[in-house]
Amino acid sequence: MAEAAARLTARAAIALVAEGFTERTPPPPPSGPGPADGPLGWDGYGEARARARERTGEAESAVYGEAEVAGVRCVVLAFEFGFLGGSLGERTGDRITAAYRLARERRVPLVSLVATGGSRMQEGMVALAQLQRVARETVLLRAAGVPHVAVLRDPATGGGWATIGAGADVLLALPGAQIGFAGARVRPADADPAAYTAEGQLAAGQIDAVVPAGELRATLGRWLTALTRPAPGPVPPPPALGGAAGPPATxxxxxxxxxxxxxxxxxxxxxxxxxxxxxxxxxxxxxxxxxxxxxxxxxxxxxxxxxxxxxxxxxxxxxxxxxxxxxxxxxxxxxxxxxxxxxxxxxxxxxxxxxxxxxxxxxxxxxxxxxxxxxxxxxxxxxxxxxxxxxxxxxxxxxxxxxxxxxxxxxxxxxxxxxxxxxxxxxxxxxxxxxxxxxxxxxxxxx
Known part of the structure; x- marks a missing residue:
């Protein structure tokens, strides 16, 4: 079972790792807010979004802005799983891509705190197409030489895992977090549940470390320092350790x-x-x-x-x-x-x-x-x-x-x-x- 910190709200997750968070909002879409029940006219979708806003206090399933992590200035992107399962819709895509752009423009690392069930069914292919937008921003962020560190919370599944999570340079996860392309309700019945955990993904070489919540801020700080302060190169070789003083005779x-x-x-x-x-x-x-x-x-x-x-x-x-x-x-x-x-x-x-x-x-x-x-x-x-x-x-x-x-x-x-x-x-x-x-x-x- 995932530790409690893995199911934190977006803002609690930000507070866990960062200080001085200043929220940003993307510009409004040129086409306006769109129909109440979304691009598919999905019956009751507007009401579901309204309930999610009331329950979480968030306007969408992602929050982003600028902050400091252990003294390093960053852009922080956090998912609110309580808002329709942290799912990606068109307006979520606006926020995610804006976070990537902000990190690129500021030339500061992007830290993503991922907790998502995947793409939002009530928006159909419009929601799924957000993955292409994220992929493009990932390419641009890499080309700009800006590091991206992802922290995988519980759960990190579907397209959010396959783009924002797995597309990061460094992947950290909270203990016990569910991580995988297939969410819990769509996996094969005989699937090994251990394969979909943070620990299983670490053993398979899909993530870099499992970090307890209490160590996350310090660990992120070390990573961000290491990734943004390159040593003057070329570095010298290490000195020889132990062994004989001279080269071998034969x-x-x-x-x-x-x-x-x-x-x-x-x-x-x-x-x-x-x-x-x-x-x-x-x-x-x-x-x-x-x-x-x-x-x-x-x-x-x-x-x-x-x-x-x-x-x-x-x-x-x-x-x-x-x-x-x-x-x-x-x-x-x-x-x-x-x-x-x-x-x-x-x-x-x-x-x-x-x-x-x-x-x-x-x-x-x-x-x-x-x-x-x-x-x-x-x-x-x-x-x-x-x-x-x-x-x-x-x-x-x-x-x-x-x-x-x-x-x-x-x-x-x-x-x-x-x-x-x-x-x-x-x-x-x-x-x-x-x-x-x-x-x-x-x-x-x-x-």
């Missing part, structure tokens, strides 16, 4: 050092580099990869996007998540740090079915197309294209406990039809040591 030594269980992993590097990390979870296609850590880190009060491999074979969902956060960084002007550490991309049958090649291509394209500076540090294994997909051309460094190779020595030996014991000799021929990589000109240096 290629096989480099491989063994990179694979050593006690070697510091990406999470240790991120903890040293950032004062705080705000995770971005999942590929928005139903997949997550625990071996790929992505998000925005706060470093000296400034935001840096990161994507870090954790030493495992990277799944297609991991590459898609990394590509998503690099594209977000590019839109918002945030520098990027990538940490490379993988024996290679996952290549089992499940990975192939999940689009291994396409997801790697997506990551390559995101890094190659980034207009913001990308800095890369290889902290362990750099196995083939699965590692190179996250590496910044011209701005990649390596640690003394790492290697980077066209392919790992064992499969290289197998491809050359050599016995397994020839892997060490093959490693030497591959010239994969940190100092070899510097000499070959494929990395800038050893940190």
């Amino acid at each position: 290629g096989w030594d480099a491989v063994r050092r990179a694979r050593a269980p006690q070697r510091p992993r990406a999470e240790a590097y991120l903890d040293v580099y950032f004062q705080e990390r705000l995770p971005l979870v999942g590929d928005r296609c139903g997949g997550t990869d625990p071996g790929m850590l992505c998000g925005v880190g706060l470093r000296d009060g400034y935001g840096v996007v990161y994507a870090a491999q954790c030493g495992t074979a990277t799944l297609p969902a991991g590459y898609r998540t990394a590509a998503r956060v690099v594209r977000l960084a590019d839109r918002l002007g945030l520098p990027v740090l990538t940490l490379v550490d993988t024996p290679g991309a996952a290549n089992d049958a499940e990975a192939e079915r999940a689009g291994a090649g396409a997801s790697i291509a997506e990551a390559f394209a995101a890094v190659a197309g980034a207009r913001v500076p990308v800095t890369t540090l290889v902290v362990g294994e750099g196995g083939s294209g699965g590692a190179l997909a996250l590496a910044a051309p011209g701005r990649t460094w390596v640690t003394p406990d790492s290697y980077f190779s066209v392919i790992a020595p064992e499969p290289a030996a197998a491809i050359l039809k050599r016995p397994a014991e020839e892997a060490a000799r093959t490693a030497e021929q591959l010239r994969l040591r940190p100092q070899d990589l510097v000499e070959l000109g494929v990395v800038r240096g050893i940190v």
Whole structure:
């Protein structure tokens, strides 16, 4: 069951996260208020709206205006679920699109507090067409480099979830909130109810965090600071952690050092580099990869996007998540740090079915197309294209406990039809040591 805060009124939800709210109203429609029972002449619709106004004190199912969240000036858009289930009608669309425009004109973040059952049936296709208006404003907001953070209350379903909610840059949810395209009354009878909860959507990589109401204001403040204060770029690579003082003597030594269980992993590097990390979870296609850590880190009060491999074979969902956060960084002007550490991309049958090649291509394209500076540090294994997909051309460094190779020595030996014991000799021929990589000109240096 959703916690009580998820069912707050629009104004109570605003008060939960923001201060100094100044409400705005969109200009009146040029065609006037329209017929009392709406564009379809739905019998009793006018009376239902009047009752909703009397019950909630609101003129429509959405409220918007300017406010401050933890000291950051924002435009806040909040749904009033008590007004016809927070449904989207034509006049609701006026308010939503006006909120997007106001954020774009002011160049301040948009914070959406979503609680909606979807499009308003009493207005038919006129109501559904509001989703196209929202989609257009989403495109314009992204093009302007203005961040959008959505907070999903209870419920967040239908077109409101599929546009305003799922279309945001960062998706937070209150515990227990119902989230899904299908509302409770139209789901298949045998549907797993857990799939339609905030916690289920987090596990599926569809949202970024579940945040208790008492922590929401502070969490939003950290996100808004990170998204609107880009660190001066390019950022430096982290210093090497642990390990030996000098580079390895042989290629096989480099491989063994990179694979050593006690070697510091990406999470240790991120903890040293950032004062705080705000995770971005999942590929928005139903997949997550625990071996790929992505998000925005706060470093000296400034935001840096990161994507870090954790030493495992990277799944297609991991590459898609990394590509998503690099594209977000590019839109918002945030520098990027990538940490490379993988024996290679996952290549089992499940990975192939999940689009291994396409997801790697997506990551390559995101890094190659980034207009913001990308800095890369290889902290362990750099196995083939699965590692190179996250590496910044011209701005990649390596640690003394790492290697980077066209392919790992064992499969290289197998491809050359050599016995397994020839892997060490093959490693030497591959010239994969940190100092070899510097000499070959494929990395800038050893940190």
